[in-house]
Amino acid sequence: MLADYSPVRIQARNSVVDAHRVDLVLIGARGKVGSAFRRQLGNRQPALLSEANLDLRLLAGFDRRGFAFDTHGIVPESIDEHMPERGADDVERLMSHVGRHGGVRTLVVDCTASDEIADFYPRLLMGGMGIVAANKRANARSLSSYRDLQHAARERGVPYRYETTVGSAIPLLGPLRDLRLRGERVISVQGVLSGSLSYILHRMHEGCLFSAAVAEARALGYTEPDPMEDLRAIDLSRKLLVLAREAGFAMELEDLVIEPFADLDIASDDLIPALQVADAGWKARIASALEQGERWVVLAEASREGGRINLRRVPAHSSFAQLEPGQNLISIRTELQDRMPLCVSGPGAGVEITAAGVLSDVVAAAAHWTRQD
Ligand SMILES: NC(=O)c1ccc[n+]([C@@H]2O[C@H](COP(=O)([O-])OP(=O)(O)OC[C@H]3O[C@@H](n4cnc5c(N)ncnc54)[C@H](OP(=O)(O)O)[C@@H]3O)[C@@H](O)[C@H]2O)c1
Structure with missing residues (x-):
């Protein structure tokens, strides 16, 4: 069923507030880093909601073989080997859904090492989506294409983070x-x-x-x-x-x-x-x-x-x-x-520590939007 999900309301000290909702689209969902990321996200979702007002929902997850998409949000650990087979137009269907819901912040989390996925970045950023990447391909192309991505993210005011692409989860690119x-x-x-x-x-x-x-x-x-x-x-x-x-x-x-x-x-x-x-x-x-x-x-x-x-x-x-x-x-x-x-x-290097770095980037990207709201 493709219905919109309603905002989560949180009981703050003296009032009830809406949580900041950010939808996540995870690519490479069953790879090593992608799987560890889903586990860590599932564990942290309740604390992020109660401690940081962040409602991070996994809207979709896919790889080359399988595809899962639910507008209510997917339980991250539920994606497994039995994920439905990916159809030819699944990704386009997902993108047009995201495009129609411009008010909802969407963050694409790229846990692949794929050039094909890196090719999507300009379209994602120009479409108002944020990107968190463990995939270093996009930033390692020509200098002009690197600069274009930085420029697109700045122009659209969307987060583009890739801290784990150098030194895994060591804070390095941020301090630089x-x-x-x-x-x-x-x-x-x-x-x-x-x-x-x-x-x-x-x-x-x-x-x-x-x-x-x-x-x-x-x-x-x-x-x-x-x-x-x-x-x-x-x-x-x-x-x-x-x-x-x-x-x-x-x-x-x-x-x-x-x-x-x-x-x-x-x-x-x-x-x-x-x-x-x-x-x-x-x-x-x-x-x-x-x-x-x-x-x-x-x-x-x-x-x-x-x-x-x-x-x-x-x-x-x-x-x-x-x-x-x-x-x-x-x-x-x-x-x-x-x-x-x-x-x-x-x-x-290391799967768990890299996934932890990806989660840090996701939280920082969501916080970037929170500051804009
Ligand atoms: N492992 C580390 O310590 C570490 C550290 C820092 C950064 N990284 C980076 O993290 C990324 C993932 O590494 P990994 O070790 O998790 O690799 P992995 O286990 O091989 O996982 C790669 C995932 O990407 C998916 N994928 C590949 N091409 C795709 C496409 N065109 N469309 C959709 N999905 C696609 C694969 O799906 P299929 O199975 O269907 O092919 C698989 O789920 C890499 O960019 C790597 O450089 C890893």
Whole structure:
């Protein structure tokens, strides 16, 4: 049944108030991050209503295979493997429903790694919908398309948040934006930015073979759906590009010099056996570094002059070498924080922590609208 749902009324101290309703459309609803997000949303909905006056309802959830849509709101945990099959015009039907209900705030939560979904962003923002993305594709395209999205969100006054696209849930892009707004010029950013590569290298320094470390990282949900995206540093280059642009550097992908960890053209299913050919070489490289009191790290850095990603040996006692498996560390040098750079660190990958970061973005986006009302 397609009926409108009525506002939730909350008993405040001396009065009854309407909660601020925001409808959520979750894309990638049964993926790793999408599923964790639904669990966390379901757990937090009552508290967000009573403590923050926010009525966050899951209006729809879909992936490539299934589609669920209910104008009354869906219980987030109820989406499972038995979700109804997605029909050819389901997404259009959903979009035209949202378009007809202009007064209701709608936030699209993109938990895919899909270019096809990123293609929708201009239309969503121009249509007055907000976006929260764990998907970094849209911001890692050309500089002009990155700027167009920022401009569309500003022009329409809608939230566009993507904090988890770099450093998972570490507060990084928000603070960078704050630095820019207060006029503090960023000189450079440098860091271990890939939770998956940092995990793989950590395990290799502990004696794990390269191929086994990649298999472990994939099983733990640290890698991209296709781990070659991590090993070729494709995912990391997207992160560095987003980070550099948020730092205020006008950068294109071609401005990055990238040294991949491994560069094979291989289907994801055959990956681990194919990587075994590199096991012996990596074992020797790791042993040689350890003998000389060093460790391998993948460093990503950018400044106004350009950016680079490379595998580097650093002293074992340096901060970049001391990171826990999956940990990220980013150092930001600014005009005012040059001799003593600002450093942020924390888990750079992981399904639950990323979903928590997505939920933070959703709450911040809803609060953005609350302030406008
Ligand atoms: N895992 C992490 O630690 C981490 C950290 C930071 C950011 N992220 C980002 O989070 C995103 C999701 O990662 P994940 O690990 O959850 O991946 P995943 O488990 O592979 O999930 C991807 C989801 O996206 C859906 N999808 C793909 N293309 C689609 C399309 N065209 N239309 C609708 N749905 C589509 C898939 O649906 P089907 O199953 O039907 O194909 C699946 O539900 C990625 O962008 C990743 O970079 C992940």
